[in-house]
Amino acid sequence: MTTVQELAGALGTPDVPELYVVRTHKDQQLSATVVAPIPVIDHGRLLNKDDSADETKKLRSAIESWGLFMVSNHGVDAEVIDSMRVASKEFFRQPLEEKQRYSNLNCDEQFQSEGYGNDRVSSPDQTRDWTDRLYLKVEPEDERCMALWPAHPKNFRDILHEFTKNCGQLKDDLLRAMAKLLELDDEDYFVDQLGKKALTNARCSYYPQCPRPDLVFGLKPHSDGTVVTVLMADDNVGGLQVLRDGVWWDVPIVPHTLLILIGDQIEIMSNGIFKSPVHRVITNTKKERLSVALDYSVDPEREIEPSPQLVNQKRPALYRKVKVKDYIATYYNHFFEGKMVIDTIKI
Ligand SMILES: O=C(O)CCC(=O)C(=O)O
Numbered sequence: 008m009t010t011v012q013e014l015a016g017a018l019g020t021p022d023v024p025e026l027y028v029v030r031t032h033k034d035q036q037l038s039a040t041v042v043a044p045i046p047v048i049d050h051g052r053l054l055n056k057d058d059s060a061d062e063t064k065k066l067r068s069a070i071e072s073w074g075l076f077m078v079s080n081h082g083v084d085a086e087v088i089d090s091m092r093v094a095s096k097e098f099f100r101q102p103l104e105e106k107q108r109y110s111n112l113n114c115d116e117q118f119q120s121e122g123y124g125n126d127r128v129s130s131p132d133q134t135r136d137w138t139d140r141l142y143l144k145v146e147p148e149d150e151r152c153m154a155l156w157p158a159h160p161k162n163f164r165d166i167l168h169e170f171t172k173n174c175g176q177l178k179d180d181l182l183r184a185m186a187k188l189l190e191l192d193d194e195d196y197f198v199d200q201l202g203k204k205a206l207t208n209a210r211c212s213y214y215p216q217c218p219r220p221d222l223v224f225g226l227k228p229h230s231d232g233t234v235v236t237v238l239m240a241d242d243n244v245g246g247l248q249v250l251r252d253g254v255w256w257d258v259p260i261v262p263h264t265l266l267i268l269i270g271d272q273i274e275i276m277s278n279g280i281f282k283s284p285v286h287r288v289i290t291n292t293k294k295e296r297l298s299v300a301l302d303y304s305v306d307p308e309r310e311i312e313p314s315p316q317l318v319n320q321k322r323p324a325l326y327r328k329v330k331v332k333d334y335i336a337t338y339y340n341h342f343f344e345g346k347m348v349i350d351t352i353k354i
C-alpha cells in the first residue's frame with residue numbers, strides 16, 4: 008500500500024500517477040466556482056422555544072436549497088474541537104510505520120473498512136482519490152475496535168470519545184428540529200429510527216498538497232450514505248464543494264462552526280423532502296487539508312423507508328424499503344464508479 012501522503016512527499020515532478028487521474032467525470036475540477044451563501048444556524052436560538060422562529064426558517068431554507076448548513080453556538084466545546092483537530096493532525100504527521108500499526112489491511116492484506124490507509128480498491132482501473140484516511144467505529148461503544156484507535160498522540164482516544172459525545176447531543180437536537188420542520192407527530196421520530204445500535208463512524212481525512220488539482224479529486228462527487236454527517240472541516244484550507252443547479256459552489260470556512268450534511272438515509276425517511284447534496288473535495292498545490300467527519304447511521308440491521316406520515320396520495324412513496332446494512336454494502340461500489348446509490352432504490 009502506498010499512501011497519498013508518501014506520494015505527495017516523493018513527487019519531484021508536477022505529475023501524479025495515472026490511477027488518480029479523473030477521466031470519467033465530465034465536470035472539470037477547475038470549473039468556475041462561486042462561494043455558496045450557506046446559512047449559519049444558531050443552535051442555541053434554534054432550541055430556545057421563545058426565540059426559534061428565525062432559526063427554524065433558516066434551517067428550512069438551508070435544507071431545501073443546499074442540503075447542508077453550518078451551526079454556531081453548537082454546544083461542542085471549542086477546546087474539544089481544537090484538540091480533535093490537533094490530535095488528528097499529529098496522527099498523520101507521524102512516520103508511516105507508526106500509522107501502519109493501525110492499517111486497514113489485515114494480515115492477509117485484505118481490506119477492512121476500519122483503520123488507517125487508502126480506500127478499498129475494488130477494480131484495477133478505479134480512479135483513486137488524493138486522500139488518506141483513519142476510519143473508526145465509535146458507536147455502539149461496546150463495538151469499538153480499540154486496537155485500531157491510535158495510542159499516539161496520547162490524548163487521541165479520549166478526545167475522539169469526548170468529541171463524539173458532544174456531537175451526539177447536537178445531532179439529536181438537530182434531528183428533533185428536522186422532525187418538527189416536517190410536522191411529524193413525534194419529534195423523536197428520527198432519533199428513534201436510529202435505534203439502540205445506531206452506528207457512528209469517525210472519518211479523519213488527510214488531503215496532502217497535490218501537483219495537479221486540475222486532474223485529481225481529493226474526494227469524488229458523492230452524497231453521504233448517512234442519516235446526517237457532522238463535519239469539522241479544515242479551519243484554514245478550503246476545498247469542499249457542493250453541487251447545486253448544475254454548478255459547483257465552494258463551501259466557505261466559517262470559524263467555530265460545524266457543518267451538517269443531510270445524508271441519504273434521511274432523504275429516504277423524509278420521502279425526498281430533504282435531499283442529500285452531492286459534494287466533493289478538490290485538491291490544491293500549496294496546502295495540506297484535514298477534516299474530521301462523524302457519520303451517523305441507523306442500526307445496520309434495521310430497515311428504513313419513507314415515514315408513513317409523509318406518504319399520501321399526492322405524494323406516494325418515492326423510495327423502496329431497504330435494509331441499512333444492504334444500503335451501506337452497495338454504497339461503496341457505487342461511490343467508486345461515481346454513481347449515486349440512492350438512485351437504485353427510487354421508485
Ligand atoms: O473533507 C471534507 O471536507 C468532506 C469529506 C466528505 O465529504 C466525506 O468524507 O464524506
Ligand SMILES: [Fe+2]
Pocket residue numbers: 229230231286
Ligand atoms: Fe461526504
